[in-house]
Amino acid sequence: MEYAVETISLTKVFSDWWGRDKVYAVEDLNLQVRYNEVFGLLGPNGSGKTTTLKMLLGLLYPTKGKTVVLGGDGADPKINARIGFLPEESYLYRYLNARETLDFYGRLFGLDRQVRKMRIEALLDMVGLTAVANRAVGTYSKGMARRIGLAQALINDPDLLILDEPTTGLDPIGTRQIKDLIKKLAERGKTILLCSHLLADVEDVCDRIAILYGGKTQAEGEVKELLQQTSKRQIVTDAISDGAVEKIKQIVQAEHADCEVTSPMDKLETFFVKTVAEAQRQATPTSGAFSTTQIGEFLAADKAQDSILDKLVSAPAGHESLSETPKTEKVAPVETSEPKPDEQLLGRLRTAEPATPEKQVDTSEVESLPDAAAGQEKIKKRVLDQLTGKPTSGDKDRESSDQGKAGDPGDA
Amino acid sequence: MRSIWAVAVNTIRQALRMKIAAIFVVLLLVLLPVLGFTTTGDGTLKGRLQTFVSYGLSLTSILLCLLTLVASVYTITSDIEQRQIFTVITKPIRRFELLFGKLLGVVLLDAGLLVLFCAIIYGITAYMPSFYAATEAERTEAANEFYTARANLVLPDLDVSKEAAEDYGKLKATGQLAQFYPGFSEKEILDQLTKRRRLEKRAAPAGHELLWEFENVRPLDPGERLFIRFKYDVSVNPPDSYVYSRWLVGDYRQIKYGTPIVTPIYEPPMRKDPIRTFREIEVPADAVAEDGYLAVAFLNVTLNNMVVIFPLEDGLEVLYKADTFTANFIRAALLILLRLIFLACLGILAASFLSFPVAMMFCLAIFVTANFSGFVLESFSYMSDSVYTVYSYTLKWVIWLLPQFDKFNPAKFLVPGRLLSWSLVARVAGLVVCVRGFLMLLLGLLIFSFREIARIVV
Numbered sequence: 119m120e121y122a123v124e125t126i127s128l129t130k131v132f133s134d135w136w137g138r139d140k141v142y143a144v145e146d147l148n149l150q151v152r153y154n155e156v157f158g159l160l161g162p163n164g165s166g167k168t169t170t171l172k173m174l175l176g177l178l179y180p181t182k183g184k185t186v187v188l189g190g191d192g193a194d195p196k197i198n199a200r201i202g203f204l205p206e207e208s209y210l211y212r213y214l215n216a217r218e219t220l221d222f223y224g225r226l227f228g229l230d231r232q233v234r235k236m237r238i239e240a241l242l243d244m245v246g247l248t249a250v251a252n253r254a255v256g257t258y259s260k261g262m263a264r265r266i267g268l269a270q271a272l273i274n275d276p277d278l279l280i281l282d283e284p285t286t287g288l289d290p291i292g293t294r295q296i297k298d299l300i301k302k303l304a305e306r307g308k309t310i311l312l313c314s315h316l317l318a319d320v321e322d323v324c325d326r327i328a329i330l331y332g333g334k335t336q337a338e339g340e341v342k343e344l345l346q347q348t349s350k351r352q353i354v355t356d357a358i359s360d361g362a363v364e365k366i367k368q369i370v371q372a373e374h375a376d377c378e379v380t381s382p383m384d385k386l387e388t389f390f391v392k393t394v395a396e397a398q399r400q401a402t403p404t405s406g407a408f409s410t411t412q413i414g415e416f417l418a419a420d421k422a423q424d425s426i427l428d429k430l431v432s433a434p435a436g437h438e439s440l441s442e443t444p445k446t447e448k449v450a451p452v453e454t455s456e457p458k459p460d461e462q463l464l465g466r467l468r469t470a471e472p473a474t475p476e477k478q479v480d481t482s483e484v485e486s487l488p489d490a491a492a493g494q495e496k497i498k499k500r501v502l503d504q505l506t507g508k509p510t511s512g513d514k515d516r517e518s519s520d521q522g523k524a525g526d527p528g529d530a
Numbered sequence: 531m532r533s534i535w536a537v538a539v540n541t542i543r544q545a546l547r548m549k550i551a552a553i554f555v556v557l558l559l560v561l562l563p564v565l566g567f568t569t570t571g572d573g574t575l576k577g578r579l580q581t582f583v584s585y586g587l588s589l590t591s592i593l594l595c596l597l598t599l600v601a602s603v604y605t606i607t608s609d610i611e612q613r614q615i616f617t618v619i620t621k622p623i624r625r626f627e628l629l630f631g632k633l634l635g636v637v638l639l640d641a642g643l644l645v646l647f648c649a650i651i652y653g654i655t656a657y658m659p660s661f662y663a664a665t666e667a668e669r670t671e672a673a674n675e676f677y678t679a680r681a682n683l684v685l686p687d688l689d690v691s692k693e694a695a696e697d698y699g700k701l702k703a704t705g706q707l708a709q710f711y712p713g714f715s716e717k718e719i720l721d722q723l724t725k726r727r728r729l730e731k732r733a734a735p736a737g738h739e740l741l742w743e744f745e746n747v748r749p750l751d752p753g754e755r756l757f758i759r760f761k762y763d764v765s766v767n768p769p770d771s772y773v774y775s776r777w778l779v780g781d782y783r784q785i786k787y788g789t790p791i792v793t794p795i796y797e798p799p800m801r802k803d804p805i806r807t808f809r810e811i812e813v814p815a816d817a818v819a820e821d822g823y824l825a826v827a828f829l830n831v832t833l834n835n836m837v838v839i840f841p842l843e844d845g846l847e848v849l850y851k852a853d854t855f856t857a858n859f860i861r862a863a864l865l866i867l868l869r870l871i872f873l874a875c876l877g878i879l880a881a882s883f884l885s886f887p888v889a890m891m892f893c894l895a896i897f898v899t900a901n902f903s904g905f906v907l908e909s910f911s912y913m914s915d916s917v918y919t920v921y922s923y924t925l926k927w928v929i930w931l932l933p934q935f936d937k938f939n940p941a942k943f944l945v946p947g948r949l950l951s952w953s954l955v956a957r958v959a960g961l962v963v964c965v966r967g968f969l970m971l972l973l974g975l976l977i978f979s980f981r982e983i984a985r986i987v988v
C-alpha cells in the first residue's frame with residue numbers, strides 16, 4: 119500500500135482481427151503515484167495516456183505487466199467504490215436529466231436516498247448546473263456535459279480521482295474552477311491522477327508529472343524541480359514611483375545583472391473571468407452553466423477544519439456578488455507578475471525558501487469577509503507578505519485556493 | 531441489489547424515452563380496437579371472438595417479442611458503442627449484476643406492457659356480445675365453446691414397438707419385405723408397421739366394441755356437460771356414408787364389478803353419424819366418478835357391416851369445462867411472458883459479444899426458427915438413415931436448444947376454448963425459461979465478464 123497507483127512494466131499491444139498490425143500503445147510503463155498527490159500524465163495525442171487509465175480500471179486488459187490501484191485490482195467493486203473516474207469524453211445517457219444522471223450513479227454506489235439527494239444538490243451547485251438540472255443531458259453543450267461528468271466522478275467522495283483530460287471543452291472559468299477544485303481536493307487528502315496535454319493546466323495543479331511519448335515514459339519528476347529557472351528571479355510590486363524603480367535598477371546593476379521594468383499585462387484568463395463576472399453581476403440571462411466555486415460539502419468532510427471551512431463556504435449566495443470585484447482584481451497583479459524580470463531584484467530581499475506547495479489554510483479569517491473593503495485589505499496583506507519574504511510559488515498556490523474556499527461566485 | 535435495481539430502472543427509462551417502446555405501444559393501442567371492431571370471422575359471435583383473440587394475441591405477442599429483442603440488444607450494445615459503460619462498470623457493480631439489471635428492466639417493461647395489452651384484449655372479448663348485439667343462440671354457443679376452458683382428453687398412443695418389430699421380423703424372415711415395401715428403408719417400414727398396429731387398437735369390426743378409460747377427469751362443475759368429440763374412418767364406404775353406433779359413458783367399473791350404481795351411467799339412443807366428420811355427444815358431467823374416472827364405450831352395431839376406425843391423433847377426445855375463461859386467459863398471458871423472458875435472455879447473449887445489427891440478425895434468425903421449430907424438427911424425420919444419424923448427433927441438439935413457440939402458442943388454446951393447464955405453463959417455464967433461457971443467460975454473462983470492454987474491433 120505504498121502507492122495509490124502503481125504500474126509494473128505495463129504494456130498494451132493492440133492487434134487487428136487477424137493478430138497483425140501491432141500498435142504499441144503503452145510499453146513497459148512504470149508509474150508510481152503516491153497517496154495525497156496530484157499526478158499528471160502528459161503526452162501528445164496517441165501517446166497512450168487514455169490506454170493507461172483504461173488498464174488501471176479494467177476496461178482494457180494489459181498485454182503484459184500489471185497495475186495496482188489503491189492496493190488492489192482496479193476492476194474490483196470494493197476498490198471501485200473509492201475511485202472517481204472521468205473518461206476522455208463525458209459519455210452520458212442522453213435521455214436522463216442532470217439530476218437523474220447523478221442519482222443513477224449515486225445508486226450504483228449504493229448511497230442512501232438522503233445522502234444522494236444532499237450530494238446531488240451540492241454537486242449541481244458546484245458545477246453550476248442547478249438551473250438546468252431538469253433538462254436532458256443530451257441537450258447540453260460539450261462543456262456542460264463535461265461538468266456533469268465531473269460531478270459524476272465526485273459523487274462517492276472518492277479517495278482516488280482519475281481524470282482523463284478534465285478541462286477539455288470547458289470555458290476558462292470552468293477550467294479555472296476545476297484546477298482550484300483539484301488543488302482543494304488534494305489538500306483534503308485525495309489522490310488525483312490526471313492526464314492532459316494542456317500544459318498550463320498541469321503546471322498549475324500537479325505535484326509530479328510524467329511525460330509519455332510512444333507509450334514510454336520520457337521524463338518524470340516534481341513539477342517545481344523540472345520547471346524552476348534557477349538563473350532568474352522575479353519581483354512583483356504595486357505601482358511604485360519611478361524613483362523607487364531607479365533605485366532598484368541601481369541595486370541590480372551593482373550585481374552585474376540585467377533588469378527590465380514594465381507594467382504587467384492581464385492574462386487573458388483573468389480578463390475573461392472578470393468580464394463574465396461582470397455579466398453575472400448584472401444578471402444577464404444564460405442557458406448555460408452558472409456556477410459557484412463551492413466545493414461539495416460532503417467531499418472529505420471528515421476533517422474538523424473542513425467543516426468550519428464548509429460553513430464559510432456555504433454562506434448564502436446573496437452577498438457573494440459583492441465580493442467578486444475585489445477578488446478578481448486581486449488576482450491580476452500576482453498572476454501577471456510571472457514574466458516580469460524587472461522585479462526580480464526584490465528577490466534579494468527575500469529568503470530563498472524552497473518552493474514547496476504549501477497547503478495552509480491560513481487566511482480563512484480574511485476569506486470570510488465578503489465585502490470590498492476586505493478585498494482591498496487582502497491585497498495590501500499580500501504585498502506585505504511578499505515583502506516579508508513569503509515564497510512566490512507558495513503564494514500563488516494559496517492565492518488560487520483562497521479563491522475557491524471563499525465561495526466566490528465572481529469566478530463563475 | 532440496489533445497483534441492479536438502478537440499472538433496471540435506467541433500462542426502462544431508456545426504452546420509454548428513446549421511444550423504442552413507444553412505436554410498439556402506439557401501434558398496438560390503435561390496432562387492437564380496430565381489430566375488435568372489424569373482425570367478423572364466420573359471421574357468428576363465436577367466430578368473431580375467435581378471430582379477434584387469435585389475431586389480437588398473436589399481434590401482441592409478435593410485437594412484444596420484437597420489442598424485447600430490440601430493447602435488450604440495444605440497451606447493451608448502445609452502452610458499449612456510446613461508451614456510457616465506461617462510467618458504469620468502473621462503479622462498484624459487477625458485470626453480471628449489470629446484465630441482470632438490464633434483463634430485469636426489459637422483463638419488467640414487458641410485463642407492464644403485456645398486462646396493458648392483455649387487459650385491452652380481455653376487455654374487448656368480454657364486451658363483444660354487447661357491441662355486436664348477439665342472439666341468444668350465439669351467446670350460448672360462445673359460452674359453451676369460447677368463454678370456457680375445456681380440458682380435452684385424447685386417446686393415448688399405445689406402445690406397439692414390440693409388435694411392430696415382430697411384424698418386421700416375420701416379413702424379413704419370409705422374404706416379403708421387398709415385395710410389400712420396395713425401396714423403403716428399415717426406419718420407414720417400421721414406421722408404417724407401427725402405425726398399422728396402432729390403428730388396429732382403434733378399430734372395431736362390426737359387432738365389436740371399443741372401451742376407453744380415462745383418469746383424472748376434473749370438471750369444474752358437475753352440473754356442466756361433457757362432450758365426446760369423435761370422427762370415424764371406415765374400411766369400406768357405406769352406401770349412405772353413415773355409421774350407426776351405440777355409446778355408453780360413465781363409471782364402467784360399477785358394471786364390471788357389479789357394485790351398486792352410484793354415479794350415473796349414460797346410454798344415449800342409437801346414433802347415426804356421417805363418416806370423416808367431427809361429431810359431439812353431450813352428456814352431463816356427473817357421469818365422472820368421484821376419483822376422476824370415466825369410461826367411454828363404443829359399439830359398432832352389426833348393421834354397419836364394416837370396420838370402424840377412430841383415426842390417430844384426432845379420432846376421439848373427451849371435452850369438459852375444467853376452468854374459467856379468465857383463468858385460462860391469464861395463463862395464456864403468462865405463456866407469452868415466458869416467451870418474452872426467453873427472448874430477453876437471447877438478446878442479452880447476442881449483445882454480449884455482437885454489435886447491434888449483427889446481434890439483431892442473430893436473434894431474429896433464432897426467433898423465426900423457433901416459430902417454425904415444429905416444422906423444422908418434423909422435416910428432419912423424413913431424412914434417409916445416414917443423414918439422420920449425422921443430424922441426430924449435431925443439428926438436433928442445436929434445434930432442441932430452441933424453444934418451440936409454435937407448440938405453445940397461446941392462441942391455439944384460447945381460440946377453441948381449450949384448457950391451458952398450470953402444469954403446461956410450469957412445463958414451459960421449466961423448459962423454455964429455466965433451462966434454455968438460463969443457459970443462454972449464463973453464456974452471455976460469461977462472455978461479457980471476460981470481455982475487454984473498451985476494446986474497439988473494426
Ligand SMILES: Nc1ncnc2c1ncn2[C@@H]1O[C@H](COP(=O)(O)OP(=O)(O)OP(=O)(O)O)[C@@H](O)[C@H]1O
Pocket residue numbers: 132133141142143161162163164165166167168169170206315984985986987
Ligand atoms: N482499441 C484500439 N485498437 C487499436 N489501437 C488503439 C485502440 N485504442 C487505442 N489505440 C491506439 O493506442 C495509441 C494510444 O492511444 P490513447 O488513446 O491511449 O492516446 P492518448 O494519449 O489518450 O491520446 P489523446 O491525447 O489523443 O487522448 C494510439 O495510437 C491509438 O491509435
Ligand SMILES: [Mg+2]
Pocket residue numbers: 167168169206282
Ligand atoms: Mg486520451
